[in-house]
Amino acid sequence: MNAFVRPRRLDDPVLRLVVIHHAGGSAAAYHPLIHHLPHDWELLLLDLPGRGKRHAEAPLESMARLAETAAEAVEPWATGPPLALFGHSLGALVAAETARCLEDGGTAPVWVGVSGRPAPNAREVAGRLHPDMADDHLMKRLKEMGGIPARIDEVPGFRERFLRLLRSDLRALASYRPAPGRRRLTAALTAMSATSDPLAPLAELGAWGRETTGELRQRIFPGGHFHFLDDAFARLGEVLVEEIQHVIGSSASARAAPFREVV
Numbered sequence: 001m002n003a004f005v006r007p008r009r010l011d012d013p014v015l016r017l018v019v020i021h022h023a024g025g026s027a028a029a030y031h032p033l034i035h036h037l038p039h040d041w042e043l044l045l046l047d048l049p050g051r052g053k054r055h056a057e058a059p060l061e062s063m064a065r066l067a068e069t070a071a072e073a074v075e076p077w078a079t080g081p082p083l084a085l086f087g088h089s090l091g092a093l094v095a096a097e098t099a100r101c102l103e104d105g106g107t108a109p110v111w112v113g114v115s116g117r118p119a120p121n122a123r124e125v126a127g128r129l130h131p132d133m134a135d136d137h138l139m140k141r142l143k144e145m146g147g148i149p150a151r152i153d154e155v156p157g158f159r160e161r162f163l164r165l166l167r168s169d170l171r172a173l174a175s176y177r178p179a180p181g182r183r184r185l186t187a188a189l190t191a192m193s194a195t196s197d198p199l200a201p202l203a204e205l206g207a208w209g210r211e212t213t214g215e216l217r218q219r220i221f222p223g224g225h226f227h228f229l230d231d232a233f234a235r236l237g238e239v240l241v242e243e244i245q246h247v248i249g250s251s252a253s254a255r256a257a258p259f260r261e262v263v
Contacts, residue, residue: 029066036237
């Protein structure tokens with residue numbers, strides 16, 4: 001089964017951008033990005049097991065299995081044009097671990113973007129979503145962050161299915177423990193957050209620099225955890241293009257450049 005939504009199919013793209021969704025989400029939420037990317041870039045929106053194009057598969061509750069599954073889906077697309085990965089929230093960790101799997105297999109991405117999530121070894125963030133939260137409490141937190149599908153209560157059983165899937169994703173996050181002494185990525189990396197995102201404090205973004213030997217940049221948006229939804233997708237698209245073009249349009253020595261913050 002093809003795990004990707006492909007809004008624009010290209011025979012010879014200049015670049016392929018893989019996007020990995022947030023906990024409880026699916027590829028469909030990121031479809032608007034296609035309107036804000038260069039016409040010769042191919043966008044591959046990955047559905048993790050349990051939703052979208054992979055709704056018949058059981059959701060995974062292990063970050064290692066999520067990364068392995070994502071890498072298996074991405075690997076056939078990793079030859080030819082440069083490959084870039086972007087993930088938000090849960091997707092940020094999956095993107096980083098998928099990039100590590102791909103590098104280990106000899107098909108390294110040129111850039112990895114991580115959004116809305118502290119680095120694996122950053123300090124614990126108070127108030128994170130937890131899989132054992134009561135339904136009403138979990139829904140209340142999600143509504144506060146804007147992460148609830150529209151009209152969720154209008155379709156019988158949809159709320160329950162959504163919460164089951166979300167809890168599986170949250171268990172993968174809660175159980176994730178990076179292996180001690182693991183190899184750092186070599187890809188350029190951009191860490192992103194928003195000014196009012198309770199799940200990705202701005203002070204913790206710099207910790208992503210410990211995840212790569214490549215260049216680290218930071219991008220800060222106004223808003224909360226789902227700052228990019230609706231009309232703000234245009235700005236997210238602009239930033240993705242700027243960050244990727246910074247890498248593919250620069251010399252190889254740029255990967256060793258020192259960290260600088262870009263707001």
